[in-house]
Amino acid sequence: MIRIGVGGWNFPEWRGGAFYPDGLRQADELAHMASRLNAVEVNGTFYRSQSPQTYRAWADATPKDFSFALKAPRYATNRKVLAEAGESVTRFTEGGLAELGDKLGPINWQLAPTKKFERDDFARFLDLLPQTGGGLPLRHAVEVRHESFLDPAFAPLCTERGVAIILDGDSTYPSIDSPTADFAYLRIMGTTAGEALGYSEAALDRWAQYARGLQGDVWMFVIAGEKRLNPRAAEALSARI
Template identity: 50%
Template sequence: MAGGRIRVGIGGWTYAPWRGTFYPEGLPQTRELEHAAARLGAIEINGTFYSSFKPASFAKWAEAAPEGFVFTVKASRFTTVRKVLGDGAESVSKFLGQGLEALDDKLGPILWQFPHTKAFDAEDFAGFLKLLPEKLGSRPLRHALEVRHASFEDTAFVRLAKDAGTAIVYADKPGYPTIDEPTADFAYARLQRAEEDVATGYTDAALDDWAAKARGWASGGRDTFVFMINGAKVRAPAAAQALIARL
């Protein structure tokens, strides 16, 4: 089987410390997305976690990115921060109905991020997974689940995710469960250990290891998304570009 495509990116594109480091001095803020998208393979839209946007915003973002670029979209917190997840049908519908389809072929996976206080309950999660549609209009949807409670390191959770065709996010952060299981036709990783005193966020050896891991995820034909998210956020673009160079 041919390998899947690997896309490496960052979370968001508006961050003041990137001005003068990643973004050239004097670059208008209105062109920051264009600059970032030209140098990366994907961007995780995080603003959608906090508020909704109009279709025109998604269309504008899509226009600023080159062909082949992908946006992943973090779902509204109101869909995942609730006592009974299966009660969130209205929130899921509202989030998906705000205009994501305006991203057109640049729409990538939807990231459903759960709080660190949310423990695994099989019935609770099964109810949630039933709310996730396979399509948005005529466009197939991919769903990624980021869980943060140790109780999710459970084969029952892996089975639920696999039965639903949803990816479990590989979260590289101290204190978070790290689950590396092929439960979907794509892989999604969020790397969160960048160090500020390393110009590329990660050492050469660490970047070589991540490149090998990404190739492994993609080797079975899975499209693979790797995001440099946190730790020393100022280094995220440099880390992403260094990983892209290795791939």
């Protein structure tokens, strides 16, 4: 399964006919987005806790085959010593996300751009990530954004634990293309105002071909860049795949 989506769904730039029909209620934006794409990366979970009722409402608003990737809370990842994040990790993974059921996709443990690779601390952090949350199996992925993670010791730590390394494409962050899990997670960030679909036709073809060549399930999100055009790029990728 290859899932294509965007980051979030509550953006003024998408309203008034740009992506959402003119007059669509904000309460219906998730359902509309889910009728056009089959995945979303939730950014709100990075900033604040969500209630079990909220997760359930998201699940109820979306089709059966829809998938939610969740950004883990900053309280777990934006810290000097990652190995001390155990309480925050548990609070998040046992905080109701299981209400998403089969719609729960991978968790993105996004590190700060300034966070450097420290082998022992990072290994201990990975060991904090549980196999299940609320009784559901969990998929974990790490998004590292400092060049020190180009260290050859990094990827084997993830492979040993089945944690995916998120590929940041078309960005200023290191692009680490290393399969370390039985699924893949991509975030592409190169949409520009000069392209009607955010990306050129050739670039969309390349990303679609890349996604088709990956092993296991794939989650691919069009993030950042020219945010107004990200849904168009995601739809264009979906059409190719």
